[in-house]
Amino acid sequence: MNNISTTPFSVNGIDYNPPAKPIVVICMDGSADEYLDMTMAHDRMPNLKKMVLQGYRGMVRGALPSFTNVNNSSIVTGVSPAVHGICGNFFYDVKKDQEVMMNSSEYLRTETLLAAAANAGRKVAVVTAKEKLRDILSYQLKGIAFSAEKADQAKLETHGIENAETIIGHKTPAIYSAEASLFVLRAGVALIKNGMADFLYLSLTDYMQHTYAPDTEESLAFYEAQDVELGKMLEMGAVIGATADHGMNAKVKADGSPNVLFIESMLTTQFGPGFRVICPITDPYVKHHGALGSYVLVYVNNDSNIDEVEQWLAAQPGITEVYNKEKGCRLLEQPADRTGDLFVLSARDVVVGKTPADHDLKALDGTLRSHGGRYEEMVPLVISHRLNAKYKMRAQGDPRNFDVFDFTVNGTH
Amino acid sequence: MNNISTTPFSVNGIDYNPPAKPIVVICMDGSADEYLDMTMAHDRMPNLKKMVLQGYRGMVRGALPSFTNVNNSSIVTGVSPAVHGICGNFFYDVKKDQEVMMNSSEYLRTETLLAAAANAGRKVAVVTAKEKLRDILSYQLKGIAFSAEKADQAKLETHGIENAETIIGHKTPAIYSAEASLFVLRAGVALIKNGMADFLYLSLTDYMQHTYAPDTEESLAFYEAQDVELGKMLEMGAVIGATADHGMNAKVKADGSPNVLFIESMLTTQFGPGFRVICPITDPYVKHHGALGSYVLVYVNNDSNIDEVEQWLAAQPGITEVYNKEKGCRLLEQPADRTGDLFVLSARDVVVGKTPADHDLKALDGTLRSHGGRYEEMVPLVISHRLNAKYKMRAQGDPRNFDVFDFTVNGTH
Numbered sequence: 001m002n003n004i005s006t007t008p009f010s011v012n013g014i015d016y017n018p019p020a021k022p023i024v025v026i027c028m029d030g031s032a033d034e035y036l037d038m039t040m041a042h043d044r045m046p047n048l049k050k051m052v053l054q055g056y057r058g059m060v061r062g063a064l065p066s067f068t069n070v071n072n073s074s075i076v077t078g079v080s081p082a083v084h085g086i087c088g089n090f091f092y093d094v095k096k097d098q099e100v101m102m103n104s105s106e107y108l109r110t111e112t113l114l115a116a117a118a119n120a121g122r123k124v125a126v127v128t129a130k131e132k133l134r135d136i137l138s139y140q141l142k143g144i145a146f147s148a149e150k151a152d153q154a155k156l157e158t159h160g161i162e163n164a165e166t167i168i169g170h171k172t173p174a175i176y177s178a179e180a181s182l183f184v185l186r187a188g189v190a191l192i193k194n195g196m197a198d199f200l201y202l203s204l205t206d207y208m209q210h211t212y213a214p215d216t217e218e219s220l221a222f223y224e225a226q227d228v229e230l231g232k233m234l235e236m237g238a239v240i241g242a243t244a245d246h247g248m249n250a251k252v253k254a255d256g257s258p259n260v261l262f263i264e265s266m267l268t269t270q271f272g273p274g275f276r277v278i279c280p281i282t283d284p285y286v287k288h289h290g291a292l293g294s295y296v297l298v299y300v301n302n303d304s305n306i307d308e309v310e311q312w313l314a315a316q317p318g319i320t321e322v323y324n325k326e327k328g329c330r331l332l333e334q335p336a337d338r339t340g341d342l343f344v345l346s347a348r349d350v351v352v353g354k355t356p357a358d359h360d361l362k363a364l365d366g367t368l369r370s371h372g373g374r375y376e377e378m379v380p381l382v383i384s385h386r387l388n389a390k391y392k393m394r395a396q397g398d399p400r401n402f403d404v405f406d407f408t409v410n411g412t413h
Numbered sequence: 414m415n416n417i418s419t420t421p422f423s424v425n426g427i428d429y430n431p432p433a434k435p436i437v438v439i440c441m442d443g444s445a446d447e448y449l450d451m452t453m454a455h456d457r458m459p460n461l462k463k464m465v466l467q468g469y470r471g472m473v474r475g476a477l478p479s480f481t482n483v484n485n486s487s488i489v490t491g492v493s494p495a496v497h498g499i500c501g502n503f504f505y506d507v508k509k510d511q512e513v514m515m516n517s518s519e520y521l522r523t524e525t526l527l528a529a530a531a532n533a534g535r536k537v538a539v540v541t542a543k544e545k546l547r548d549i550l551s552y553q554l555k556g557i558a559f560s561a562e563k564a565d566q567a568k569l570e571t572h573g574i575e576n577a578e579t580i581i582g583h584k585t586p587a588i589y590s591a592e593a594s595l596f597v598l599r600a601g602v603a604l605i606k607n608g609m610a611d612f613l614y615l616s617l618t619d620y621m622q623h624t625y626a627p628d629t630e631e632s633l634a635f636y637e638a639q640d641v642e643l644g645k646m647l648e649m650g651a652v653i654g655a656t657a658d659h660g661m662n663a664k665v666k667a668d669g670s671p672n673v674l675f676i677e678s679m680l681t682t683q684f685g686p687g688f689r690v691i692c693p694i695t696d697p698y699v700k701h702h703g704a705l706g707s708y709v710l711v712y713v714n715n716d717s718n719i720d721e722v723e724q725w726l727a728a729q730p731g732i733t734e735v736y737n738k739e740k741g742c743r744l745l746e747q748p749a750d751r752t753g754d755l756f757v758l759s760a761r762d763v764v765v766g767k768t769p770a771d772h773d774l775k776a777l778d779g780t781l782r783s784h785g786g787r788y789e790e791m792v793p794l795v796i797s798h799r800l801n802a803k804y805k806m807r808a809q810g811d812p813r814n815f816d817v818f819d820f821t822v823n824g825t826h
Binding site: 033034036037038040041042049052053056057058059061213214215250251252253254255256259314315320327330331347348349367374375378393394396397398 | 446447449450451453454455462465466469470471472474626627628663664665666667668669672727728733740743744760761762780787788791806807809810811
């Protein structure tokens, strides 16, 4: 790799001083620490092990709600949802009176460090498993940005790359597969190898984690295959920072059946009509989780009722946290205008939804495993190179998953 | 091992059907999952690795507050603090108007499964690093119960053992040492080998974890030495269940200095006198944590003030949860009569205390690392043998660290 720019840049109050090495940040979507633990215990992640031994492994706190768009947006901006504005996959636009996906960069309120790195002379590439993330991650980016899901449709003018399948050497994968994530990593390897990128963000998808527990052969083989690609990047001299957007827990009763609280139904039964429940996990990909996560927002038509509803909800078994707007925005770092009157989080083994009719549990490919709440907030952080004194200190206390670029770029030289 | 009783017994609503093998449950005090991760990455826990591969490893939710006496009491009773009554190391006895240690079994409100196992014919032994736990853990126990701290003072009539140092082959260790915990494990090995016990609870101490981060050589060597004893127990055919009472986090600012909120001082400044703050982490062992944890109780003299104080506390940076009595008892599974008017939990990197004069930070042996709050709630569970279908199912959802005896006794046959 020649001519890698080391020009410093600053975004959202954070200074980045990149080394003359390929920088690769990987968001291992849904990678609760147990996935790494279990695969490493089977000696099937030798390259991740090398990273841990040469570099750093620890736990970091993600952004809440512990959803994909929220945390991907935080990772590429370095700031919380209160600042960047992406607080779910889905939200209720009060002004338009519409429930809409939050997949578009029009909802992003701050610039990304990826765009800034490109402006500073780095060859930036974003590869995401799901197309839904591409628009946000590539906001104002002069570089490569495409998804595994639609790799075969990437064009030079719009995606910064064409003939992606040929370059990568793999066909566009099915989105509900291990291959969807592996394609992203293989794309990263190919882009570095071909000198097409030296500053990469690779964002995987969590279909496998929603479907398989850490000790299943499917999961072990999936992480083993990821590790092969890590090895190739390390060989090419990359500095790698790997983290996750959220953890993953089984959301089941003792008999293995889904453990769901339908919040809108419960509120209507208790108080009558007048509630809108928004499930910010909702996305176009239904086989993962049936739009059931451990976090919902409640809009209350009758404002005078809010305190009473809050108290009642907080007393329901399986509900662990209920906040009003002021407290929820502060404690959960949320933007006020895109959140409801009440913020509801559920227990480690519980998901919350709207009404039974709104969720198709038959679409699930396995046990209900999901995320969104407090018990999917903590995720692993692995850095391939030894942390310097300043970042070793910073790794103590309360580091965040969205510090991963800061650690990877600034922490190892 | 001959003549191991398989007589079933029931305690606190849970049925135990012990196999004819030595049962060993270990509470690896303060063992945040990162300690196991890091030592295993260095290939320095081959026996724990064997347990993981042959048996089970996952995360479980501890009892809150995430303190030692609370969780040890839960582990030996199988129930939450709301039932067994031990809700800290230290509490304010309202009736006596005294702040007292909660080290005595007179505060325990339910029987232990250890006493029940002994009554059902098992040879039970409890070995604890710290003497402070012995009285609670040995409540009504017909068996062996002694501490590493005072091993040389154990007598047949009162401890069920004498000449402990000779039997174990090691001298009574200093309490602020790795040896204090290793002695407990070595005692377990010796008791099984000599046919003196076939149902053991081994409770370590967290001086090392308070003092050393997971990637330090001190910590790695400590866990490696623990692993040697695990290996000896496995060789003797023991079924081992290992968990922790709580995790451990650095509680420091960006410069590494202690990150403390002195709650009684803050309240007095804001509202005037009339507050009593209790730090339930307080114990006679001050070098660990300076009596600073991530959980305190507030007693408010002026009852009419409670809501206002709650709101104010909840708005202070670093405070993550504040509950009144009703909500705190419900969500945190606490006994109402031994807790305050307000329950205060702090952030991952923050500890809460009374006033600066009440805490001697100079006594610390290193960086301030502590526990007690939400971010030390999740701990590892490792079972040495393959879980049967019922317990594999139960490991999903929301298993608790105080299910460890249930899993170890019932889950592997």
